[in-house]
Amino acid sequence: MSMIGELSFFLGFQVKQMKEGVFISKEKYTQDLLKGST
Amino acid sequence: MMDCKPIKTPMASNGHLDFDEGGNPVDKTLYRSMIGSLLYLTASRPDIMFSVCMCARYQAMTMESHLIAVKRILWYLKYTPYLGLWYPKGARFQLVGYSDSDYAGCRIDRKSTSRGCHFLGRSLVSWMSKKQNSVALSTAEVEYIVDGACCAQILDKKQTLLDYEVVLDKVPLLCDNESAIKLANNLVQHTRTKHIDICHHFLRDHVAKGDISLENVGTENQLTDIFTKPLDEARFCMLRNELNVLDLSNFTRK
Numbered sequence: 654m655s656m657i658g659e660l661s662f663f664l665g666f667q668v669k670q671m672k673e674g675v676f677i678s679k680e681k682y683t684q685d686l687l688k689g690s691t
Numbered sequence: 692m693m694d695c696k697p698i699k700t701p702m703a704s705n706g707h708l709d710f711d712e713g714g715n716p717v718d719k720t721l722y723r724s725m726i727g728s729l730l731y732l733t734a735s736r737p738d739i740m741f742s743v744c745m746c747a748r749y750q751a752m753t754m755e756s757h758l759i760a761v762k763r764i765l766w767y768l769k770y771t772p773y774l775g776l777w778y779p780k781g782a783r784f785q786l787v788g789y790s791d792s793d794y795a796g797c798r799i800d801r802k803s804t805s806r807g808c809h810f811l812g813r814s815l816v817s818w819m820s821k822k823q824n825s826v827a828l829s830t831a832e833v834e835y836i837v838d839g840a841c842c843a844q845i846l847d848k849k850q851t852l853l854d855y856e857v858v859l860d861k862v863p864l865l866c867d868n869e870s871a872i873k874l875a876n877n878l879v880q881h882t883r884t885k886h887i888d889i890c891h892h893f894l895r896d897h898v899a900k901g902d903i904s905l906e907n908v909g910t911e912n913q914l915t916d917i918f919t920k921p922l923d924e925a926r927f928c929m930l931r932n933e934l935n936v937l938d939l940s941n942f943t944r945k
Binding site: 665666667669672673674675676677678679680682683684686687689 | 728729731732734735736765768769772773774775776777778779780937939
């Protein structure tokens, strides 16, 4: 299995690669967590 | 939770929890599942590490006040959903450790909380916040135990870096307690420290070998406060930025 292009989503981590560095966040997970808890 | 009010810190600055024996019991399963989801999030959010760990201690006897504390963390997440770790390019490649502790921070058993974080250049690579296993008699003793734990972490990182042929010597470990530094550098047995278990003295051994070097850092530059204390908003945001936990929208706007 191979994926073409830069890493952007891995094990729930969102990875954003930029010229100045790399940004790792779990924004989607956070949003889903907030949606899931009532 | 989508329409809750956003809040700027995950914990009130006087937010220490206790057993709250007279409180209303709440559903433990719900509480545990909330803690579980939040613990997973701490892998990319060191800013909520302390508050989540504090709430996680009360999973056996859950009261309403504990649930309210967890909800406050969710409110905070609502305010800051875009935060993540920023790893800048081109910083100096140097391993630095920070260690500190909160003496007798736990209201119930008076045990202290250790905290530490490690940077590689400007990038945060590991962090911890842990209640110590035994009650300590002095701040120096607490710090000494924390420094030992951080020393073990640093040795682990050094070993990993060695595989990439990066050899580091005298890795600085910054702590703000002078007595702990003196204790680690000087092999004199002193009445106040005789009882410290031998396993903690391995710090001293590694300082003597030159694997790490303990250095003093002022309280205001101590980045690990965020892992053991509830803080006010200004200091909390300052430390969060120092740890390179930033908002993605700041970058995309540039």
